[in-house]
Amino acid sequence: MSCNDCDRSDRFRRAAAAGNGLPAIEPGMPTPAGTGMTRRAFLSRSAGLALAVYGGNGLGSLALDDGIAQAAATAPADQRVLVSIFMNGGIDALSLLFPAGDPQYYTLRPNIAIAQNLGRAFPEDDRLRWHPSADGLATLHAEGKVSVIQAIGYDNSDKSHFTARHYYEVGQTDAHLRTGWLGRYLDRVGAPDNPVQGLTLDTTLHPALATAKVPVATLQGADQYNFAPTPGVPAHRLEASMLQMAANIGAAHKKSTDPGLRLAGQTAYDAHRLYYQLGAFRYGFKSPVSYPSSTDPFPRRLAGLAAMIAGGMPVRVVGLSMGRFDTHAGQPAAFNRDLGLASGSLLAFQRDLEARGIADRVLVHVWSEFGRRGAENASNGTDHGAAGIGFLIGSRVKGEQIGSFPGVSGGLDGQGNVRPSADFRAVYSAVLEQWLDIDAGEVIPGVQAFSRPALLK
Amino acid sequence: MGVATYKGPFGKAQAERLLWRAGFGARAGEAEALAKLGLKRAVRALTRPAAYQLVGPDPRDERNRPIAPVDAIGHDHLSWLDRMVRTNAPLVERMTLVWHDWFATSNQGVGSQRLMLDQIELFRLNALGSFKDILLGVTKDPAMLVWLNGNQNVRRRPNENYARELMELFTLGANRGAYTETDVREQARALTGWRGNVANRQSTAFTFEPARFDATSKTIFGKTGNFNWQDACQLCLDHKLHPSFFVTKLWSYFVPTKLDAATAKSLQELYASRRVRPVVEAILMHPALYDGPRMVTPPVVFNAGLLRMRGRYVDTSTWWTLGRQAGQQLFYPPDVGGWDDTRWLDTATFRGRWFIAALAQADGGMPSDSPRDPAKLVERALGFWGSPTITSTTQGLLRAFAAAQLKRKESPANVETALRRLVASSPDLHAV
Numbered sequence: 001m002s003c004n005d006c007d008r009s010d011r012f013r014r015a016a017a018a019g020n021g022l023p024a025i026e027p028g029m030p031t032p033a034g035t036g037m038t039r040r041a042f043l044s045r046s047a048g049l050a051l052a053v054y055g056g057n058g059l060g061s062l063a064l065d066d067g068i069a070q071a072a073a074t075a076p077a078d079q080r081v082l083v084s085i086f087m088n089g090g091i092d093a094l095s096l097l098f099p100a101g102d103p104q105y106y107t108l109r110p111n112i113a114i115a116q117n118l119g120r121a122f123p124e125d126d127r128l129r130w131h132p133s134a135d136g137l138a139t140l141h142a143e144g145k146v147s148v149i150q151a152i153g154y155d156n157s158d159k160s161h162f163t164a165r166h167y168y169e170v171g172q173t174d175a176h177l178r179t180g181w182l183g184r185y186l187d188r189v190g191a192p193d194n195p196v197q198g199l200t201l202d203t204t205l206h207p208a209l210a211t212a213k214v215p216v217a218t219l220q221g222a223d224q225y226n227f228a229p230t231p232g233v234p235a236h237r238l239e240a241s242m243l244q245m246a247a248n249i250g251a252a253h254k255k256s257t258d259p260g261l262r263l264a265g266q267t268a269y270d271a272h273r274l275y276y277q278l279g280a281f282r283y284g285f286k287s288p289v290s291y292p293s294s295t296d297p298f299p300r301r302l303a304g305l306a307a308m309i310a311g312g313m314p315v316r317v318v319g320l321s322m323g324r325f326d327t328h329a330g331q332p333a334a335f336n337r338d339l340g341l342a343s344g345s346l347l348a349f350q351r352d353l354e355a356r357g358i359a360d361r362v363l364v365h366v367w368s369e370f371g372r373r374g375a376e377n378a379s380n381g382t383d384h385g386a387a388g389i390g391f392l393i394g395s396r397v398k399g400e401q402i403g404s405f406p407g408v409s410g411g412l413d414g415q416g417n418v419r420p421s422a423d424f425r426a427v428y429s430a431v432l433e434q435w436l437d438i439d440a441g442e443v444i445p446g447v448q449a450f451s452r453p454a455l456l457k
Numbered sequence: 458m459g460v461a462t463y464k465g466p467f468g469k470a471q472a473e474r475l476l477w478r479a480g481f482g483a484r485a486g487e488a489e490a491l492a493k494l495g496l497k498r499a500v501r502a503l504t505r506p507a508a509y510q511l512v513g514p515d516p517r518d519e520r521n522r523p524i525a526p527v528d529a530i531g532h533d534h535l536s537w538l539d540r541m542v543r544t545n546a547p548l549v550e551r552m553t554l555v556w557h558d559w560f561a562t563s564n565q566g567v568g569s570q571r572l573m574l575d576q577i578e579l580f581r582l583n584a585l586g587s588f589k590d591i592l593l594g595v596t597k598d599p600a601m602l603v604w605l606n607g608n609q610n611v612r613r614r615p616n617e618n619y620a621r622e623l624m625e626l627f628t629l630g631a632n633r634g635a636y637t638e639t640d641v642r643e644q645a646r647a648l649t650g651w652r653g654n655v656a657n658r659q660s661t662a663f664t665f666e667p668a669r670f671d672a673t674s675k676t677i678f679g680k681t682g683n684f685n686w687q688d689a690c691q692l693c694l695d696h697k698l699h700p701s702f703f704v705t706k707l708w709s710y711f712v713p714t715k716l717d718a719a720t721a722k723s724l725q726e727l728y729a730s731r732r733v734r735p736v737v738e739a740i741l742m743h744p745a746l747y748d749g750p751r752m753v754t755p756p757v758v759f760n761a762g763l764l765r766m767r768g769r770y771v772d773t774s775t776w777w778t779l780g781r782q783a784g785q786q787l788f789y790p791p792d793v794g795g796w797d798d799t800r801w802l803d804t805a806t807f808r809g810r811w812f813i814a815a816l817a818q819a820d821g822g823m824p825s826d827s828p829r830d831p832a833k834l835v836e837r838a839l840g841f842w843g844s845p846t847i848t849s850t851t852q853g854l855l856r857a858f859a860a861a862q863l864k865r866k867e868s869p870a871n872v873e874t875a876l877r878r879l880v881a882s883s884p885d886l887h888a889v
Binding site: 088089158159160161162163175195200202203204205207210216217218219220225227228230231232233234236237238241242243245246248249250252253256258259260261263264265267268270271274324326328329376377378379381383384415 | 519565605606609610611613614615616617618621625626631632638641713750751752753773774775778779781782784791792793794797800802803804805806807808811812815816819848850851854855858862867871872874875878879882883884885887888889
């Protein structure tokens with residue numbers, strides 16, 4: 001069951017059943033942001049909405065000096081966006097781009113290897129083929145819009161989900177760092193008052209986007225940030241005023257010396273800003289292409305993201321996650337399903353950006369915390385490995401692989417895991433410098449030693 | 458040298474903090490009564506409770522039907538929330554929640570609410586008891602065997618999922634030099650032998666089968682023997698880096714500041730017997746809990762706390778969807794690492810907490826004789842929640858809100874109900 005979908009339909013059903021319609025904040029809402037909505041239209045609607053909702057309630061308005069609107073108004077129309085997509089659990093690189101030309105692969109995986117004749121060829125390395133469920137990625141690769149990052153990792157990994165994921169999130173092999181690499185980027189270039197600059201489209205904040213200074217936002221989807229009504233919770237007559245007041249109380253605490261009060265205050269304050277700024281998307285949005293139909297929220301989150309970027313939302317970096325790739329047991333079925341959805345959704349997202357004419361502004365970075373063991377285990381699954389696989393996707397990427405596949409015949413380490421051929425910090429440095437236009441050393445100290453691959457055409 | 462003890466005043470505010478950290482907030486009058494006991498007796502009232510009892514009506518859904526924890530989606534969450542609200546031993550439920558996070562098992566991978574509830578009952582029965590009992594119990598617990606593939610770990614080609622997390626997350630910690638990759642593989646062999654599974658929510662028997670067990674020699678942490686699953690656990694419990702891992706992790710559930718070296722050392726001494734209660738007692742009496750900063754309350758604790766403050770019981774199934782929106786659906790931690798207790802609040806989870814605050818007061822009805830006096834309205838709104846301690850900053854803004862709304866000719870009753878919502882969703886109650 002899709003919880004997002006059911007929340008949404010329930011919300012309308014409930015509102016209708018309540019007999020009193022939607023609360024005062026809702027009527028007169030702008031029509032859903034469609035594909036033709038311009039930045040200017042978006043901005044003026046936001047401002048109009050702010051006045052309609054908050055004008056004259058006697059409380060003063062945070063809306064009128066809103067940082068999000070200001071950031072949108074001042075951001076260049078060609079503001080680049082980085083979308084970071086986490087393939088959760090350690091995706092099996094040896095299935096995704098499988099070494100069909102390496103007999104050792106079939107020895108290591110007698111039960112779960114992909115048959116030699118399946119999937120599409122990978123022209124850059126004739127030992128490899130795309131998994132049959134990765135057709136979307138193969139299509140984009142054939143168009144020169146995918147750079148595969150081969151055998152990405154770091155030396156001496158400990159095979160822990162949490163250690164590896166943390167390193168990838170903070171951009172360093174430092175177990176104690178609390179800010180994410182994208183968060184530190186935002187701390188350097190972001191605005192003090194624009195939460196959507198760092199957008200997590202998930203149930204909770206992605207640690208890669210954790211900042212020390214500037215605000216960031218988390219929401220489950222472009223049209224999922226409603227405050228009233230929600231199924232089972234009656235709306236109050238003063239709903240809009242209360243939300244405003246909660247933000248005012250938050251504002252009074254967001255400079256508190258107590259970190260707990262400070263965080264709670266800042267969050268209440270940011271929530272209010274985010275809520276009204278997303279007004280244009282509250283009842284949905286239109287997409288020029290169709291996305292895979294799924295109970296998983298991933299494709300719809302991407303669709304909403306494309307609409308938000310096209311609508312002029314001042315987004316800089318975005319975090320999403322996808323799938324459950326920790327396939328210790330019964331790998332083939334789960335892997336096919338989740339990879340198929342990921343690949344199809346990424347293809348649809350690229351097509352969506354192209355249709356909206358914003359594909360040149362967006363770079364997608366797909367990553368996972370590690371790859372999996374060369375040999376299968378006894379449960380038709382694979383255990384934690386070392387080096388994995390990643391992708392850079394977009395109209396601007398070079399479309400050439402980074403690093404190289406070391407092979408399973410000679411490329412495995414003493415524990416039977418793939419040796420890294422590309423370091424994640426080198427890729428991050430290249431993304432920071434070549435896409436986000438900032439000296440990587442400002443975000444990830446000590447990365448001078450890593451030689452940067454060329455990412456863009 | 459023992460563990461430092463808090464020497465400052467132990468009044469209502471301190472008792473409230475203790476009840477939020479070691480339980481689920483205070484019922485009306487509960488903090489005042491606890492404060493009268495003084496610190497030591499107050500802590501012991503929590504760590505050594507009377508025989509376990511649930512007080513109040515059984516949980517119901519919004520149509521007044523009994524809930525079905527084993528069968529209905531979300532009713533597992535409701536049934537545990539109900540215990541948090543009704544228990545006479547809040548620390549027992551809070552420790553059960555700690556173990557649920559510590560050995561984070563998700564029904565996403567288990568597929569049986571029955572097995573999940575059984576696992577939680579194991580934690581509840583041993584909540585403040587022996588960590589060894591908990592560890593041995595959870596290692597052969599059916600939900601855990603399914604979750605981390607212990608049921609598929611057989612000789613010749615072991616599945617090392619449980620072996621790794623046993624050391625990394627449950628007993629020793631990563632990046633500390635406590636174990637090697639070889640130890641992971643050898644532990645996996647020691648842990649072979651279990652079978653059983655879940656299909657269509659029905660579970661088979663979970664049994665140890667000698668034929669699936671790798672009965673040959675293993676070398677773990679430099680010791681060699683024909684180790685089995687019990688040895689695997691015992692080797693971890695006896696590891697010299699286990700006590701420091703244990704006390705540091707346990708501390709983090711109660712105090713947001715870093716554990717200092719001297720306190721860590723004293724707590725490890727209290728843990729020599731591998732019993733939980735002495736360590737928890739020392740943490741709950743530590744100055745850092747009372748003098749230190751506030752701590753963001755986990756969403757389900759926030760939810761249960763608001764109900765306790767109100768004297769309300771579980772009477773709607775909406776709580777489980779709101780728990781999910783607030784970032785904590787019981788029995789569904791995000792992964793085996795558990796919830797990130799340092800990151801409960803963001804704009805998405807704030808929204809869920811906003812709804813929780815709204816629903817928690819929704820049955821309160823319209824006050825009939827609300828005064829046209831901002832200060833009195835605020836006082837009444839606080840009284841609605843059992844008069845929790847609120848900062849003067851928040852109180853001042855609540856009064857300003859009331860004054861502005863009254864000036865706009867809003868009815869005092871509406872203002873009062875709005876104030877109830879604002880009290881419950883103020884930063885003061887999100888972080889205590």
